[in-house]
Amino acid sequence: MADGIEPQDKILLGMYGIDKSFLGVPVLQDVQLECRPGEIHAVMGENGAGKSTLMKILVGVYQPDAGRIELDGAPVRFHHPRQALAAGVSIVHQELNLLPERTVAENIFLGREPRRRVGVDRTAMERDASRLLAALHADDVISPRALVGRLPVAQQQLVEIAKALSFRPRVLVLDEPTAALSPHEVDALFDRIRRLRADGLTVLYISHRLKEIFDLTDRITVLKDGRRVDTVRTAEVDTRRLVHLMVGRDLDHYYPPRATPERIGEVRLSVRGAGAGMLHDIDLDLRSGEIVGLAGLAGSGRTELARLLFGATRMATGRLEVDGRARRLRSPRQAIRCGIGLLTEDRKSEGLVLQLSVRDNSLLAVRALGRGPTRRVGLGALLDRVDLRGSTAREVRYLSGGNQQKVVLARWLATGARVLIFDEPTRGIDVGAKASIHELMRELAEAGAAILMISSELPEVIGMADRIVVLRQGTVAGVLPADASEAEIMLLATGEPDRSGVGVGAVADGGAA
Amino acid sequence: MTVTAPPPATAAPERSASRAWRLLRAVPPIWLVLAAVIVLIAWRNPTFVEPAPFLAFLRRCAPLAVLAAGQVFVIIAGEFDLSVGALVTAVVVVAARLSDGDAGNTWWLIPLLLAGGALVGLVNGLVTTRLRVPSFIATLGMLLVLSGAVFLWSGGAPRGSLADNFRQFGRFGVEIPGLGQLPYAVLILVAIGVGLWLLLSHTRFGHQVYAAGGNPRAAGLSGVDVRRVRTAAFVISGLSAVVAGVLLGGFTGVTAEAGVGYEFQAIAAVVLGGAVLGGGRGSVGAALAGALTLQSVFTLLNLLGLAKSLRDAVQGLIIIGAAAYAAHRLRRSG
Numbered sequence: 001m002a003d004g005i006e007p008q009d010k011i012l013l014g015m016y017g018i019d020k021s022f023l024g025v026p027v028l029q030d031v032q033l034e035c036r037p038g039e040i041h042a043v044m045g046e047n048g049a050g051k052s053t054l055m056k057i058l059v060g061v062y063q064p065d066a067g068r069i070e071l072d073g074a075p076v077r078f079h080h081p082r083q084a085l086a087a088g089v090s091i092v093h094q095e096l097n098l099l100p101e102r103t104v105a106e107n108i109f110l111g112r113e114p115r116r117r118v119g120v121d122r123t124a125m126e127r128d129a130s131r132l133l134a135a136l137h138a139d140d141v142i143s144p145r146a147l148v149g150r151l152p153v154a155q156q157q158l159v160e161i162a163k164a165l166s167f168r169p170r171v172l173v174l175d176e177p178t179a180a181l182s183p184h185e186v187d188a189l190f191d192r193i194r195r196l197r198a199d200g201l202t203v204l205y206i207s208h209r210l211k212e213i214f215d216l217t218d219r220i221t222v223l224k225d226g227r228r229v230d231t232v233r234t235a236e237v238d239t240r241r242l243v244h245l246m247v248g249r250d251l252d253h254y255y256p257p258r259a260t261p262e263r264i265g266e267v268r269l270s271v272r273g274a275g276a277g278m279l280h281d282i283d284l285d286l287r288s289g290e291i292v293g294l295a296g297l298a299g300s301g302r303t304e305l306a307r308l309l310f311g312a313t314r315m316a317t318g319r320l321e322v323d324g325r326a327r328r329l330r331s332p333r334q335a336i337r338c339g340i341g342l343l344t345e346d347r348k349s350e351g352l353v354l355q356l357s358v359r360d361n362s363l364l365a366v367r368a369l370g371r372g373p374t375r376r377v378g379l380g381a382l383l384d385r386v387d388l389r390g391s392t393a394r395e396v397r398y399l400s401g402g403n404q405q406k407v408v409l410a411r412w413l414a415t416g417a418r419v420l421i422f423d424e425p426t427r428g429i430d431v432g433a434k435a436s437i438h439e440l441m442r443e444l445a446e447a448g449a450a451i452l453m454i455s456s457e458l459p460e461v462i463g464m465a466d467r468i469v470v471l472r473q474g475t476v477a478g479v480l481p482a483d484a485s486e487a488e489i490m491l492l493a494t495g496e497p498d499r500s501g502v503g504v505g506a507v508a509d510g511g512a513a
Numbered sequence: 514m515t516v517t518a519p520p521p522a523t524a525a526p527e528r529s530a531s532r533a534w535r536l537l538r539a540v541p542p543i544w545l546v547l548a549a550v551i552v553l554i555a556w557r558n559p560t561f562v563e564p565a566p567f568l569a570f571l572r573r574c575a576p577l578a579v580l581a582a583g584q585v586f587v588i589i590a591g592e593f594d595l596s597v598g599a600l601v602t603a604v605v606v607v608a609a610r611l612s613d614g615d616a617g618n619t620w621w622l623i624p625l626l627l628a629g630g631a632l633v634g635l636v637n638g639l640v641t642t643r644l645r646v647p648s649f650i651a652t653l654g655m656l657l658v659l660s661g662a663v664f665l666w667s668g669g670a671p672r673g674s675l676a677d678n679f680r681q682f683g684r685f686g687v688e689i690p691g692l693g694q695l696p697y698a699v700l701i702l703v704a705i706g707v708g709l710w711l712l713l714s715h716t717r718f719g720h721q722v723y724a725a726g727g728n729p730r731a732a733g734l735s736g737v738d739v740r741r742v743r744t745a746a747f748v749i750s751g752l753s754a755v756v757a758g759v760l761l762g763g764f765t766g767v768t769a770e771a772g773v774g775y776e777f778q779a780i781a782a783v784v785l786g787g788a789v790l791g792g793g794r795g796s797v798g799a800a801l802a803g804a805l806t807l808q809s810v811f812t813l814l815n816l817l818g819l820a821k822s823l824r825d826a827v828q829g830l831i832i833i834g835a836a837a838y839a840a841h842r843l844r845r846s847g
Contacts, residue, residue, distance in 0.1 A: 310734070312733075312734060331738075332734050332735070332736055333736040333738060336735075336736040337736075342734060344731075344734060349728070349731070350728075350731050350734055351731055351734075352728065352731055353723065353724045353727035353731055353732065353793065354728065355727050355793050355794060356723055356724065356727055356793075360720055360723065360724070363720070364720070364724055364731075364732065364736075364737065365735040365736045367717040367720050367721060368717070368721055368724075368732070368736040368737040368738070369736055370717050
């Protein structure tokens with residue numbers, strides 16, 4: 001162990017002035033990150049703050065537009081993940097990248113299998129895999145010969161880490177490794193990470209879960225909107241301070257006025273005790289005239305809930321009523337017949353048929369239902385309502401994100417949907433189009449629609465919602481009134497009991513500044 | 514000295530030239546290729562473009578064109594149908610046995626064959642969408658099942674013969690003064706072409722075929738029953754194979770090899786017409802043009818005295834070339 005010789009503030013890894021844009025949209029601006037040898041360094045921030053992009057630049061998946069990376073004081077440039085691996089930087093990505101039909105050992109040494117004169121030396125490969133698993137204290141639970149697909153997710157995660165360790169890294173990046181783990185499994189993982197630190201490894205830990213950051217890390221770099229806010233010692237901050245660093249920003253955007261109480265009408269969609277997959281015990285009412293904001297961390301089940309309400313996944317437990325009538329939704333088709341519409345999170349892969357025209361995409365649902373009265377829907381009138389101009393023969397892939405969203409919205413107006421679920425309605429949309437989508441949503445609510453709006457952007461949730469439902473780990477963690485603060489939402493979403501001893505109200509003051 | 518104003522004299526021709534260019538670009542390129550090949554044939558054999566030989570050429574094209582017009586539904590919906598060639602053979606062999614030269618059998622035989630074709634398409638569709646067997650495998654399996662069954666049933670040498678009123682669809686036509694004989698096959702081709710074009714481009718079902726192939730997830734989330742739409746596309750392909758079989762049986766007579774290779778020719782024709790394997794793009798008109806082009810290229814090769822065995826090689830090159838061109842266009846515009 002080199003601890004004794006090296007000065008405490010030696011920098012093992014430095015990233016300086018990192019800029020990155022995608023298609024002209026800046027994702028990272030002038031970001032700096034410094035890691036000391038043998039520390040666990042957290043990179044945290046809200047969804048979309050740029051954490052994952054920064055890490056992908058570090059390991060050579062993306063090239064930075066500007067800035068430099070130094071390892072042990074020497075400038076490095078990784079054009080390919082292989083180069084980063086060779087230099088001692090390994091990453092375990094958020095999504096597992098394992099071959100389920102191959103064994104643990106085969107996965108760890110994929111493409112680098114130890115060879116005999118002819119063919120692969122299985123014995124050596126399995127022995128080395130065991131040794132790596134032993135470093136994680138996992139050799140007794142995971143056999144190198146087990147098929148990866150048969151292992152529970154937590155153990156697959158360990159296989160990924162073992163694979164990363166097989167490159168003998170000096171810096172190990174863990175990108176949200178706990179997203180799919182139970183609390184017990186998280187504790188076990190943390191023990192293992194601490195042991196790795198004791199062996200001298202530097203760990204970059206990406207997460208937005210406050211509890212994990214406090215439990216595990218030595219220092220924290222906070223990113224917000226693609227910029228570094230600050231780097232702090234974990235021991236010197238409390239929840240309130242950290243939440244403030246993460247969300248403390250100005251509302252830079254005008255939102256249409258909220259619904260007045262008399263505008264809010266009867267319940268259109270209601271679920272009780274709903275569950276399926278990761279979701280459980282969800283109670284939710286959507287009322288005519290009201291926009292309900294649905295907040296929660298990535299992985300809390302927001303999109304899953306949207307799909308459940310839309311019949312895209314079947315409800316395993318609980319009951320659902322539309323306009324007071326109990327319904328079983330077995331397909332989106334049935335949900336659409338009940339007057340429900342879903343604007344998906346990912347417009348390109350789930351919302352639109354990109355090579356079809358504005359006309360064909362707008363009329364897709366009406367045509368699919370093939371029912372009489374909707375036949376004479378005037379396309380012109382529809383597109384006027386969503387304020388979309390231009391030729392209806394254009395293929396939608398040539399439209400801007402905002403206009404694409406308007407096409408999807410027109411589709412649901414055409415079916416006469418009275419319950420609209422917006423999943424990240426303004427993701428990837430520029431500011432001007434954002435405002436017009438927001439105004440459209442409010443107009444629809446005023447016309448009597450019940451709206452559920454899922455958003456990772458807390459200012460949007462706060463600015464738009466008449467009521468805020470916060471999800472955590474697959475169920476409703478709490479409901480907040482329209483004027484809730486970002487800090488209140490974050491506390492519910494992270495489930496962090498307040499560490500500072502200050503009441504929620506006080507935290508709210510900090511967060512809303 | 515001013516350099517800002519462009520000389521108006523050159524502007525006008527430029528504009529009209531660019532308009533002509535735009536018009537040209539709006540035409541699916543396969544029609545231009547078809548025109549070019551026909552010009553080449555006419556250059557070697559000027560009588561080709563006279564009415565009677567040209568109608569005979571169209572009659573020769575009809576089975577393939579009908580197959581392509583059915584296949585294009587399956588391909589736009591994002592699947593393949595490799596079973597059509599074997600289905601054509603089955604239609605010819607089964608029809609010969611059941612018809613047995615008796616004109617009185619024809620009236621029930623044709624609906625029976627159509628029902629059989631629809632059933633084959635239905636099975637293809639259900640195996641693909643319900644059992645989730647990739648259509649490439651499912652229809653390849655169907656191809657083998659059908660050819661095996663035909664062989665078993667016929668013992669390798671088809672028995673029976675087609676009644677004259679059955680053969681007339683592929684063989685004869687209506688006399689038109691001045692033009693000679695207008696083959697029934699051409700009339701049937703036109704009717705089916707127009708019918709399928711209307712179905713694909715002007716009905717709700719047709720729009721759903723494009724959506725189901727273009728983005729099945731988005732289509733499903735918009736209420737399109739993707740599995741049903743795809744199954745229906747297979748049924749259409751099966752029905753078109755029966756029509757092609759009836760035409761081919763009348764034209765070439767009864768053999769156990771009647772439909773061999775037609776599945777690949779049909780797919781080649783559709784790809785030539787600019788459809789993208791994987792779904793979402795294509796049209797009936799362009800598929801028909803693709804079929805005519807393929808057939809005219811074969812005619813041209815014959816005229817040039819190239820061996821018939823070269824056909825397959827040329828066909829392979831054409832498929833690869835057309836697919837590469839389509840991919841190139843997509844990349845450029847997307």
